[in-house]
Amino acid sequence: MSLIVRDAKVIWHPYTQMKNPLPHIPIVRGEGVYLYDENGKKYIDAVSSWWVNIHGHAHPHIAAKVFEQLNTLEHVIFAGFTHEPAVQLAERLLPLLPGEQAKVFYTDNGSTAVEVALKMCLQYWGNIGKQTRKKIIAFKNAYHGDTFGAMSVSGRSIFTDPFNQLLFDVEFIELPNAQNIESLKSRINYLSNEVACFIFEPMVLGASGMLMYEAQYLDQLIETCQKHGILTIADEVMTGFGRTGKYFSCEALTAKPDIFCLSKGLTGGTMPLGVTTCNSKVFEAFLSDDKLKTLYHGHSFTANPVACAASLASLDILLKPETLKNIKRIETRHAAFAESIKGHVKLKDIRQRGTILVMEWETGDDTTYLSGLRDNLYLYFLERGIVLRPLGNVLYILPPYVISDEDLAYIYKTILKALEEI
Numbered sequence: 001m002s003l004i005v006r007d008a009k010v011i012w013h014p015y016t017q018m019k020n021p022l023p024h025i026p027i028v029r030g031e032g033v034y035l036y037d038e039n040g041k042k043y044i045d046a047v048s049s050w051w052v053n054i055h056g057h058a059h060p061h062i063a064a065k066v067f068e069q070l071n072t073l074e075h076v077i078f079a080g081f082t083h084e085p086a087v088q089l090a091e092r093l094l095p096l097l098p099g100e101q102a103k104v105f106y107t108d109n110g111s112t113a114v115e116v117a118l119k120m121c122l123q124y125w126g127n128i129g130k131q132t133r134k135k136i137i138a139f140k141n142a143y144h145g146d147t148f149g150a151m152s153v154s155g156r157s158i159f160t161d162p163f164n165q166l167l168f169d170v171e172f173i174e175l176p177n178a179q180n181i182e183s184l185k186s187r188i189n190y191l192s193n194e195v196a197c198f199i200f201e202p203m204v205l206g207a208s209g210m211l212m213y214e215a216q217y218l219d220q221l222i223e224t225c226q227k228h229g230i231l232t233i234a235d236e237v238m239t240g241f242g243r244t245g246k247y248f249s250c251e252a253l254t255a256k257p258d259i260f261c262l263s264k265g266l267t268g269g270t271m272p273l274g275v276t277t278c279n280s281k282v283f284e285a286f287l288s289d290d291k292l293k294t295l296y297h298g299h300s301f302t303a304n305p306v307a308c309a310a311s312l313a314s315l316d317i318l319l320k321p322e323t324l325k326n327i328k329r330i331e332t333r334h335a336a337f338a339e340s341i342k343g344h345v346k347l348k349d350i351r352q353r354g355t356i357l358v359m360e361w362e363t364g365d366d367t368t369y370l371s372g373l374r375d376n377l378y379l380y381f382l383e384r385g386i387v388l389r390p391l392g393n394v395l396y397i398l399p400p401y402v403i404s405d406e407d408l409a410y411i412y413k414t415i416l417k418a419l420e421e422i
Contacts, residue, residue, distance in 0.1 A: 002036055003304070025382070026395060033402055035057065044385060044414025045399070046381075046411055049269055049387075050264075051157050053400050054243075054269065055401060056398060056402040059268060065310065069305055069306045069309035070306055074305070082303075086118040089104075089310060094277065096247055097254065100259065101278055103283045104276075105277070106273070106275060108301055108302075109263050109274045110235075110264060111145025114153070114199070115147050115150060117235075117276050117278075118149045118153065121136075121196045121282075123295060124196070124231060127288070133194060134194070134198060136195070137197070138199050139173060140173065143207035143208050144199065146373055152170055153199050158369055171187075173214045175211060177217060188221065188224045191230075196230070198232050200221075201236075202236060202252075204243075215252040218253060222253065222255035232255075232257040232259040233260075234249075236260055236262055238264055240264070241266065242354070242355070244359050245355070247318070258281065266315030268311075271310055272301075272307065273308070277335040309382070316359075329405070330354075333405065334352050335352055357396060358395070359393050363393040380421075399411075399413060
């Protein structure tokens with residue numbers, strides 16, 4: 001019995017209407033930028049397997065470090081215990097983050113990293129005796145995850161529709177630009193005595209269609225928040241670890257957030273791990289003889305040693321000069337291709353930041369995640385050995401940093417054909 005048939009009998013896939021799904025491709029092996037199915041067909045993983053695989057599949061250095069850790073310590077409860085990989089990862093990660101991040105809190109994934117950040121902020125105000133600061137500001141089109149807190153601070157969409165009545169109220173604001181920045185700052189000033197925190201995806205909103213905005217306007221929003229003591233959360237789950245051309249997107253800012261949320265590229269795509277970091281201001285609000293001021297949050301697999309070992313190995317690779325050169329190479333190639341198709345009649349917009357290249361197709365009013373164009377594009381590229389997973393009418397490339405110029409050229413060439421044929 002084939003893997004596809006066996007899968008259909010027992011598996012419920014994410015973001016999938018299971019009554020009539022597109023065929024699920026049985027992948028049996030990965031190597032570098034390539035995935036291989038059970039029939040031997042090769043695919044270029046041009047979306048880094050949901051944005052996580054930054055160094056390529058089955059990277060030998062990461063595999064060796066994971067194997068070594070599995071033969072040393074696979075897991076231990078992290079309440080009351082500690083271990084070398086968790087401490088070392090925190091020691092190496094904190095100095096890389098913009099600003100003065102002081103502490104690391106480990107979780108399982110991006111959504112849970114966001115949950116912890118929100119709980120830190122809300123409890124922070126309670127701990128210092130200002131329980132009225134409960135409101136959260138977020139961007140209208142944001143996406144921060146699928147757990148309930150993360151959904152609440154995400155823009156209302158088809159992802160949240162069944163649960164909207166159960167989500168807590170959030171003050172949603174538009175993405176900042178030259179025209180609206182003063183009104184957004186005025187709004188924050190007006191609400192300042194009620195607001196606990198402002199959460200944002202810095203400069204690129206991922207799942208909302210790779211929407212992009214400028215650092216200078218985010219700087220002004222953060223500075224306005226800081227003037228009133230409002231805590232700021234940078235959700236760098238997608239943008240972190242080199243995606244926007246810098247190790248972290250917030251390096252482009254003058255103002256520095258209080259809290260960071262990290263996941264995806266953290267382990268190089270090897271296994272789940274989430275991180276929430278905070279500065280001393282946040283952490284010290286939880287230091288008390290009063291046990292009720294404790295952050296009561298944890299997970300069974302908090303700071304899993306194997307995941308921490310994978311992350312340390314991923315950092316080894318990320319910090320090599322050749323990795324940054326690859327990031328810049330991809331950025332340059334993307335920019336050149338974007339310029340070559342600028343103004344194409346079938347494209348509503350082209351935008352690019354770092355290793356992220358986005359092409360928004362002209363589909364009239366049909367611009368949602370359920371756009372009929374989405375499946376046509378997806379299947380078109382699969383047939384030609386390229387994994388691209390459009391967000392509705394938004395096609396994007398977000399490849400592992402090891403992708404070759406030849407593979408990039410093939411992707412670009414295939415996009416040009418798609419613009420002619422679809």
